[in-house]
Amino acid sequence: MKLASILSAPLVAAMLLLPPGCADDPDVSVTRDTDELEFPYSVSTQSFTIRTDGSWNLTTEEDWIHMDPAQGVGDGRSYQYVNVTVDRNAGEKRTGEVVIHAAGRDLKVYIRQDDGIFALKEAYLLGTLLEGEEIAGIYVAIPYEKALGTELMDVEVELDGEGAPGIECEPVQGEKLQEGDGEVLVPLSGTPRSMGDLDIRVTLTFSTQEDPVTQTTRSFVSSENIVYEMTFDKLIWGGDYVANKTGFWPGNQNLDVTPDTPANDVATSGQDGSGDFFNAEMNPAFTADRGLAEWDGSKVYEHPGYPKIGTGSALGWIMAPALNFQALGLSEPQDIFVQFDWCRWDGEEDDIVVTAEYAGTMPETQLAKGMPKRTWQSIVFKVTGATSQTRIKISGTKAGNNRFFIDNFRIYVSQAKPVEVTSKLETPTNLSCTGQLPSSLSFTWTRDYDASSYTVELYRADNETEAVRSEVVMTNECTFEELDPSTDYKFRVMANCQSKPEFNSDFSAFLPCRTLEPTPIPTPQVSLYEASRGLLVFEWNRDDTYPRKFIIELAESESGAAIRTIECKEPVKGSGFYANYPYNRFVFGNLQADKTYYCRVKVLGEGIYADSEFGVGSGKTLPMPTLDDNVLLYKDFDDFWWGGYSIAAAFGICPSSAAQKLPETMNITGSVFADDATTVVAEPSKNADDTFNTIGKVNADYLAARWGDGDWDTANSKKIYEVCGHLKFGTGSAAGSLILPHLTKLGDAAADVVLTFRACPYTEPKRIQEDPIVYTLYGNQDRKDFTVSITGGGTFEDGSEKLTLYNDDSGRDQNGRFAWTDHTVVIKGVTAESRITIATIEKRMWLDNIKVVKQ
Incomplete structure (x- = not known):
């Protein structure tokens, strides 16, 4: 069909006769060439055109908008120009309207003007300073924009840093700003004595406002000695x-x-x-x-x-x-x-x-x-x-x-020569208390570049004869720690000339100061998260308002002596409550079955916060399981207490690599410090060293305590690592395998057996862009498939000697816990000479609760 591309001749003729005008003006008796004009903040003029047949006039409600001409008579054919002028805008961006009244209609032209608020830009050093070279034509420049031209500004420049000695800058009084954009140039003078950082602090006081404005910038005194x-x-x-x-x-x-x-x-x-x-x-x-x-x-x-x-x-x-x-x-x-x-x-x-x-x-x-x-x-x-x-x-x-x-x-390399001091140093001035905390006070004062050091003294307000602290510091700042809270002190400082002590300055006048009243941290709410035969996981509320540092105690009664104490003071990766793990949880292993324990947690304060009271929660381990004569092997790993517990995102304790090689009976009932040389707080995925290839080779007591319940093949099992309450198989680059003991309880007869255990793919926390913390398969490289094999007699139900099994990798529940996958495998014709091997195909997984039962 061709109808879509054909226009009737009468319609085309009608369109050609239409005069130009705005698309939103169907009545061509009056038109304008635009309905919007945009202006800068300054006085400026723009124009638009009107075409109409007859008289017209313009109105506006804004006194900052002016039209010329404001009225006229049109002939219906010619365009008439109107100039619109706006006043200088000294405030926020503004809008207005010019209304055209003609041919019985009212058409609007919208007027928009940029803001004209005076603004300072960042000060900077204009020029290059060289050590040993007299300054000429170098300034501290203070740019500004949109000035009215009536402002008066006072400028004071303070210089600090290693490059400051020898540089002078006189204050500027009553500098009148030019209208619009410009710069105030404050000249520097003198000769820099040494290269180094130059910290520039500019204080500006304006005739139009009460409060001064302060800017800081940094430059550098360079050297030709490259x-x-x-x-x-x-x-x-x-x-x-x-x-x-x-x-x-x-x-x-x-x-x-x-x-x-x-x-x-x-x-x-x-x-x-x-x-x-x-x-x-x-x-x-x-x-x-x-x-x-x-x-x-x-x-x-x-x-x-x-x-x-x-x-x-x-x-x-x-x-x-x-x-x-x-x-x-x-x-x-x-x-x-x-x-x-x-x-x-x-x-x-x-x-x-x-x-x-x-x-x-x-x-x-x-x-x-x-x-x-x-x-x-x-x-x-x-x-x-x-x-x-x-x-x-x-x-x-x-x-x-x-x-x-x-x-x-x-x-x-600086070529500066030391300046010889020939007279008494000036008494330090401008003392200021720059930091107040419950247990510390910080001070600064004006630097004397001829001083080699400073003697600083702190006294109690009611005792000027005996200093609480007296120290020598090398810079013009100091901090006193371990002070009493809510206490009045006073501070003074003296500039020292090491080469000529007779030129030491006098002590400054005392500066009064006071430490703050500390804010106590709320008592943590401790509760039981998980329990098994020899393992308890406790958790408490996390509030990042306060430090993530704790004292954690385990006791056998609510107020009795602690049998384990953990001080966690370094919340960093590998040691302490590492931030990527979102829960405050701690796991204790190697506990007695069917017994109640109490976990006490104190949050350690710092800065303005004081330590919390101990929060207490209790939990009871499960009874020892009853095992009948058909149970050929049972291993729940609850006596394994080294490392974290990743499945529950719980922290634990782990001896250092050196300490792991000591006898297994090493003391864990006394204090265990997170920052000492023998034990650390372990993040949930932290494991002990290689069980058989490293620790077991040098620590026979450990091997007997952990694996003395059967003839586990410690020589051929590979890459097995203890974590609290279970095992980790493999590493980030190697698979792991565990060869179970001979099933000697079978005696001479063959039998069918059922192997059960639980496993989970290896996981670590990982941030993905700005999403909340989530757990993932680490690098998406740790596989969910693994194998179970049998040697020495026996087959699986399909007649094979090796099976591939799969773990659930669906992630964690809303309470941050990963799902174990329970596995059940039937093996037929097993003898006392048979051995079962569980192995990862590649890299890592977690494993727990191995049980072999005769059918």
């Missing part, structure tokens, strides 16, 4: 990720690449130009050609002018060469300053740490987060006591999606 520099200019292949530009590369990342390999393929901005420079198979001539022969690292790739470190799936790091201090004519140890540029991969905000390796110390340093995308940032830091062994390492902390780039790596 002792090492790497600009990575020899790296030329790959895409320019930071600038979002394409480049060229060979088209592959082969490790046999040479400097002469053609690179003619177009590389996208994110394309690496090479393989990993530090892969063992990388052509060393290529790495040397790029200037990286003395560097070290892992997962480091070429981009034009800079390297990329890390990949989407692997952790990366890079380490600069050591300096040859002797060749540089430098004594050692020597303080050095390190500076480099860096940029993160978009959207990747995990920690990237910078460390001094092998020699030297430096502050804990990380690359900043939340910075503008694809923008180079700069970092400077000092390494104290560097030697010819010192190497600077920059490393991701996460395997995958922790990528970054570096450039312009420089190491400086």
